[in-house]
Amino acid sequence: MTTSAVRFEQVSRHFGEVKAVDQVDLEIQDGEFFSMLGPSGSGKTTCLRMIAGFDRPTRGTIHLYGQDVSDLPPYERDVNTVFQDYALFPHMTIDENIAYGLMIKGVSKPERRDRVDEMLDLVQLPGFGYRKPSQLSGGQRQRVALARALINHPKVLLLDEPLGALDLKLRQQMQVELKAIQKRVGITFIFVTHDQEEALTMSDRIAVFNLGKIEQVGTPADIYEKPATPFVAGFVGTSNLISGEVAEKLTGSRQMFSVRPEKIHLGLPTDTPGKDMLSIGGVVRDVVYLGLFTRYLVEAEGGIDLVVVEQNLKTTSMDVLTSKGQKVLLFWHKDHISRVGG
Amino acid sequence: MPSKNYGEKASLGLTLGAIGGLLFLHVPIAIIFLYSFTTDEATYSFPLPGVTTKWFGVALQRADLWAALTLSLRVAVVATIAALILGTLAAAAVYRSNFFGREAISFLLVLPIALPGIVTGIALRSAIGTMNIPFSYWTIIIGHATFCIVVVYNNVLARFRRMQGSQIEASMDLGANSFQTFRYVILPNMATALLAGGMLAFALSFDEVIVTTFTAGQQSTLPIWIFSQLVRPRDRPVTNVVASIVILITFLPIFLAQRISAQSSETEGGAK
Amino acid sequence: MLNRLSTYLYQRPKLVLGLLLGPPLIYFLVVYIGSLLALLVNSFFRLEEFTGLVVREFTLEQYAKLFTSTNLGIFGRTAGMAIAVTIADGIIAFPLAYYIARFASPRMKTYLYIAVTIPLWSSYLVRVYAWKLILAKEGIVSWFFNLFGLQFVLDGILSIPGIGGSSLSLSPIGMFITFCYIWLPYMIVPIQTALERVPKSLLEASSDLGANAAQTFRNVILPLSFPGVVAGSIFTFSLTLGDFIIPQVLGNSRFFIGQAVYSYQGTAGNIPLAAAFTMGPIVIMIAYLLIARKMGAFDAL
Numbered sequence: 001m002t003t004s005a006v007r008f009e010q011v012s013r014h015f016g017e018v019k020a021v022d023q024v025d026l027e028i029q030d031g032e033f034f035s036m037l038g039p040s041g042s043g044k045t046t047c048l049r050m051i052a053g054f055d056r057p058t059r060g061t062i063h064l065y066g067q068d069v070s071d072l073p074p075y076e077r078d079v080n081t082v083f084q085d086y087a088l089f090p091h092m093t094i095d096e097n098i099a100y101g102l103m104i105k106g107v108s109k110p111e112r113r114d115r116v117d118e119m120l121d122l123v124q125l126p127g128f129g130y131r132k133p134s135q136l137s138g139g140q141r142q143r144v145a146l147a148r149a150l151i152n153h154p155k156v157l158l159l160d161e162p163l164g165a166l167d168l169k170l171r172q173q174m175q176v177e178l179k180a181i182q183k184r185v186g187i188t189f190i191f192v193t194h195d196q197e198e199a200l201t202m203s204d205r206i207a208v209f210n211l212g213k214i215e216q217v218g219t220p221a222d223i224y225e226k227p228a229t230p231f232v233a234g235f236v237g238t239s240n241l242i243s244g245e246v247a248e249k250l251t252g253s254r255q256m257f258s259v260r261p262e263k264i265h266l267g268l269p270t271d272t273p274g275k276d277m278l279s280i281g282g283v284v285r286d287v288v289y290l291g292l293f294t295r296y297l298v299e300a301e302g303g304i305d306l307v308v309v310e311q312n313l314k315t316t317s318m319d320v321l322t323s324k325g326q327k328v329l330l331f332w333h334k335d336h337i338s339r340v341g342g
Numbered sequence: 343m344p345s346k347n348y349g350e351k352a353s354l355g356l357t358l359g360a361i362g363g364l365l366f367l368h369v370p371i372a373i374i375f376l377y378s379f380t381t382d383e384a385t386y387s388f389p390l391p392g393v394t395t396k397w398f399g400v401a402l403q404r405a406d407l408w409a410a411l412t413l414s415l416r417v418a419v420v421a422t423i424a425a426l427i428l429g430t431l432a433a434a435a436v437y438r439s440n441f442f443g444r445e446a447i448s449f450l451l452v453l454p455i456a457l458p459g460i461v462t463g464i465a466l467r468s469a470i471g472t473m474n475i476p477f478s479y480w481t482i483i484i485g486h487a488t489f490c491i492v493v494v495y496n497n498v499l500a501r502f503r504r505m506q507g508s509q510i511e512a513s514m515d516l517g518a519n520s521f522q523t524f525r526y527v528i529l530p531n532m533a534t535a536l537l538a539g540g541m542l543a544f545a546l547s548f549d550e551v552i553v554t555t556f557t558a559g560q561q562s563t564l565p566i567w568i569f570s571q572l573v574r575p576r577d578r579p580v581t582n583v584v585a586s587i588v589i590l591i592t593f594l595p596i597f598l599a600q601r602i603s604a605q606s607s608e609t610e611g612g613a614k
Numbered sequence: 615m616l617n618r619l620s621t622y623l624y625q626r627p628k629l630v631l632g633l634l635l636g637p638p639l640i641y642f643l644v645v646y647i648g649s650l651l652a653l654l655v656n657s658f659f660r661l662e663e664f665t666g667l668v669v670r671e672f673t674l675e676q677y678a679k680l681f682t683s684t685n686l687g688i689f690g691r692t693a694g695m696a697i698a699v700t701i702a703d704g705i706i707a708f709p710l711a712y713y714i715a716r717f718a719s720p721r722m723k724t725y726l727y728i729a730v731t732i733p734l735w736s737s738y739l740v741r742v743y744a745w746k747l748i749l750a751k752e753g754i755v756s757w758f759f760n761l762f763g764l765q766f767v768l769d770g771i772l773s774i775p776g777i778g779g780s781s782l783s784l785s786p787i788g789m790f791i792t793f794c795y796i797w798l799p800y801m802i803v804p805i806q807t808a809l810e811r812v813p814k815s816l817l818e819a820s821s822d823l824g825a826n827a828a829q830t831f832r833n834v835i836l837p838l839s840f841p842g843v844v845a846g847s848i849f850t851f852s853l854t855l856g857d858f859i860i861p862q863v864l865g866n867s868r869f870f871i872g873q874a875v876y877s878y879q880g881t882a883g884n885i886p887l888a889a890a891f892t893m894g895p896i897v898i899m900i901a902y903l904l905i906a907r908k909m910g911a912f913d914a915l
Contacts, residue, residue, distance in 0.1 A: 352713055352716075352717040353827075355709075356709050356712065356713055356717075357713065359708075359709025359710065359713070360709050360710045360712075360713035360714075362706075362709075363706055363707065363709060363710035363798070363802070364710060364726075364729060366706065366795065366798065367729070367730065367733050367795075367798060367799065368729070368733070370741060370744035370745060370748060370795065371733070371737075371740075371741065371744060373744055373747060373748060373754065374740060374743065374744050374747065377747055385750070385751075385752045386746070386747045386750035386752060386753045387750075387752040387753070388752065388753050388754045388756075388757045389757065427637070428637055428638040428641055429638070431634045431635070431637055431638050432634075432635065432638040432639070434634050435631055435634035435635035435638075438630075438631070438634070439627065439631050447635070447639070450642055450646075450647075451638075451642065453646070454646060456848070456852065456899075456903075457852065457856070457895075457896065457899060458852050458853060458855050458856020458857070458872070458895050458899070459853075459856055459857075460856040460857070460858060460871075460872045460875055460876070460892065460895070461650075461653075461856060461892055461895065461896060462646075462649075464653060464875055464879060464885075464888055464889060464892045465646075465649035465650045465652065465653040465892075466645075466649045467879055467885065467888075468649065468652040468653045468655075468656040468885055468889055469645075469648055469649040469652035469653075471652075471656070471668065471885050472652045472655070472656065473652075484645055487641070487645075488642070488645060488646050491638065491641075491642075495638075519616060519617050519620035519621070520620040520623060520624065521616050521619075521620055522616075542735060545735050545736055546735065549736060549737055549738055549739065550738075551738065551739050551859060552856075552857070552858070552859065552872075555876065556879065565739045568739050568740070568743065569739060569859065572739070572742070572743055572746060572859075572862075572863045573862055573863065581743070582747075585737075585740040585743050585744075588737055588739075588740050589736065589737050589740055592735070592736040592737050593732065593736060593737075596731075596732050596735045596736050597728065597732060600727070600728045600731055600732065601728065604724045604727065604728065
């Protein structure tokens, strides 16, 4: 059996009455790009801080490559962090910031020089070393923070919403770069974010957090296609949740399931869905034209509202808007539903 | 330099009021300098009957003045050091943990300057009397430290709170232990706050008279020397010179401290 | 070695808190709180007339003495002066604070701020001395009145019973001017701070709604900056209440609280009476602070 990079065993962290993290079990594999996804206050950042050593579990243990680190201070863990606010030292130059870890370790000056230059190249900031953090843009500080952490060759790199402060375009560019850097250095990356799209784009696996617990762990495709709980279905993308009598009529079970809006076909009442398709009739109540696609709100039989999204392949805005009030038949493949418990 | 009000001008009345306020604050200080050159020994007559620099020479020869000055400097230096240590410790404790009674600590430290100075003075005097402690150099220092601590505390705590981001965590994350983090990250960040707080504490101590009257016994600091001259003027010209010198000695550290604070856009410590 | 010590401490945050907080807290509890307790205890003792020694027996004798007409007069006089100084300083401070907060450029603001705070921190005694010079019978103010042939005005003011005296430098009015001067910066700084916090959009909204400058000032700026005035008044009031230097240097034989305390403990060596006397300003200040807190003044500090 291979040792995992990070292992949580029944980890809880309470702040007074608040259970920020509640009995979490988790394993992260060596070399993974692993994301912790969840709304703010869901416990993802507290988990990250406990891996780094800034916070200690109230109960349970945390292992790094087989070693119990629950009580070790941050400076005795082979883990480095890229902070949300970057936390660059304002009184030091970029060079001194990046070389900080090496300086503490007592690495000789010439070697520090070489490795800092190497890092500046890696993050595409060659020649910036003499500047102060205040002279850099947000995106550049972000890269320096990354270089400062990576220069120590940690076994695990923790990233706490590192792209949160960047504008959309820069963020998308950094997502690609981060992923590329991770491939190159081969270090385990643990990435905290509340942005589901970011998590889906970058990760090998994702853990979805809610209220101090992990709702689901899986690959991006797993999480999206087969959400395990109503929360995951709703937090990652949008979902139609169907339960009760309508569910029973469609699937033979009253258990709740989810189906993604883009999996549903919008047909005429006269259409005959093929084999393995589930179908339900309804009336279009609202139409929102969004350019790339159109979103329909359909009141289906049994009084439930379903959201359907269709790409605007042939239609124009005029066409779709006239569909309001029309009777329709909704159908989707039975494999495209996911049981979400209940 | 664009004004905050985009070209909107202050009315004439307001400008005059502001200028009047400033003059009221500073002209009297200028007058003291003027008087240190007077030839008038017996009264405070104006216009000055004549101008001389001889009183500076006379003041330099006075052994009692030198003794008072030395005592004041020794007290101020030690009180400042004590305030730096105790004030910084208290600020660090309040900053790093959210313990029960945190508000009470801040309140307690501010008390010596929020209550009239005479309260601190007579309280210390009562304790000294009750416990039969002889007056000494140290009773003065203990008195001064009580109101100097809060100055350092305010400055350092404000700086802690202004410290950008998670620098302490970042340092430990990068392998530095608590002592290395203190040496390489906390101290450089705090340096100017300590300097500013220390200089203000120094000026405050050097200048203090109310509390000192109660804790000094027969000893004479420079402010006490001046006070006795104010009540019973014997050496008017020398007093003028001493007053000018005191202004010069306290002006520089305060000016520098305020510049430092202004640069780090802090306005804390405005309360004595 | 240091690493191990650091780790040892890291695992014991409460010990670290104790080590940090311990020295300042112990110092304060022992020296300051201890002294305040000694003060309280002493106020219940009495002085043996013949030996001049403090008798450590519980008595309310000292507090009873506070209610003689002389001593009530002292309290009333001091409180009256403190109120007058506070009001005058509020009026003098406002234009300057307002100018600094709203009209000075950022660079100018820094220099004006320093110009206000330097007198706050420095040379209290020397600045009192300056007024001794200025207000002296033969000093600048008299010269100035003479210059314009207005000597009779000055004489008229000095002959008013209650506030006059033989010269400005030996009269309540001289004390009043000096008190105003000395504590003025303590009023300017909090008012300025409060004014800085009034968002510009509110002033725009007010004028947008049809108020002229004076109406905006009265209805928006003044109410919103009032906590700053109250905060400043805590200082001007408290400092005036406890001061004994200015009454001693510029006053006459009619005592103020600070002088009474100073002279009882000094020449008479009567610490119990001085201690009981000090309870006066303490009680007044606590009441004042409670009212001020209700008015939101602590946010403006």
